[in-house]
Amino acid sequence: MAEGRGxxxxxxxxxxxxxxxxPVVISLLLFIIYMLFYQYDRCLLEQDMGAMALxxxxxxxxxxxxxxxxxRNRMREMYREKYMAWSFTELEAGLEQNRFSAKxxxxxxxxLPGWNIWSGGNIWGVRAEYGYTxxxxxxxxxxCHKFMGGTEEPE
Numbered sequence: 748m749a750e751g752r753g754x755x756x757x758x759x760x761x762x763x764x765x766x767x768x769x770p771v772v773i774s775l776l777l778f779i780i781y782m783l784f785y786q787y788d789r790c791l792l793e794q795d796m797g798a799m800a801l802x803x804x805x806x807x808x809x810x811x812x813x814x815x816x817x818x819r820n821r822m823r824e825m826y827r828e829k830y831m832a833w834s835f836t837e838l839e840a841g842l843e844q845n846r847f848s849a850k851x852x853x854x855x856x857x858x859l860p861g862w863n864i865w866s867g868g869n870i871w872g873v874r875a876e877y878g879y880t881x882x883x884x885x886x887x888x889x890x891c892h893k894f895m896g897g898t899e900e901p902e
Contacts, residue, residue, distance in 0.1 A: 781832070781857070781858070784831045784832035784855075785832060785833070785855050785871065785873075787831060787832075788830050788831055788832055788833050788853060788855070788873075789853075789873045789875075791829060791830060792830075792851050792852075792853055792873060792875045793875045793877075795825065795851065796849045796850065796851045796875040796876065796877045797849075797875075797877045799818075799821070799822070799825075799840060799849035799851075799877070800840070800847060800848060800849040800877035800878055800879050801877075801879055802821065803818055803840055803842070803847035803849060803879070804847045804879035804880065804881045804882075806818075811842050814842055814847075815840075815841070815842065818840045819840075822838055822840065825838075830853070832855055833853040833854055833855040833856075833873075834853060834854060835851065835852070835853050836852045836853060836854050836872065837850060837851060837852035837874075838850075838851050838852075839851075842881070845880060845881050845883075846878050846879070846880050846881070847878065847879055847880075847881055848876060848877065848878035848879075849876070849877055849878070850874070850875070850876045851874070851875050851876075852872060852873065852874045852875070853872065853873055854870050854871065854872045854873075855870065855871045855872070855873075856869060856870050857869050857870070857871070
C-alpha cells in the first residue's frame, strides 16, 4: 500500500494565520473587559462621592465635630462589595468654611505587567472629589422668601 494514498495534500497557511491571530484577539477581548471593570468602578466611585457630599451638605449637626462623626459612621457603612476590580486607597470627608467635601480614590492593579503601556507602573488610579456649600437655616429661609416673592402674581 502506498503511503499517503487516500490523503489529500492541503496547505497549512490557514492554521498558521489562526495561530497568530487567535492570541491577539483573546488578549484584546480580555483588555476590553478589564477596562470595562475599571470604568464601572470609576463611575461608582464618582456616584458614591457625589452622594456622600450631598448627604453631608444636607445633614443637620450642632457642630463640625458631630458632623464629622456622623460622616465617619456613614463611610464605614458604605457598601464596598459592589466594586469589582479595585481597592480603595483614600476615603475622607470634611467640612471647611461651611463647605462639605467628600474625596475618594481607588487603584486598579493590572494582572499582566505588559498591559499598562502608558505609564511605567502596573497600577492605575482614580480620584473623585465633590463638594457642596451648606446653607444655614437663615439663608435658606431668605432664599425661599425671595423665590416666593418673585413668583407671586400681583393683586
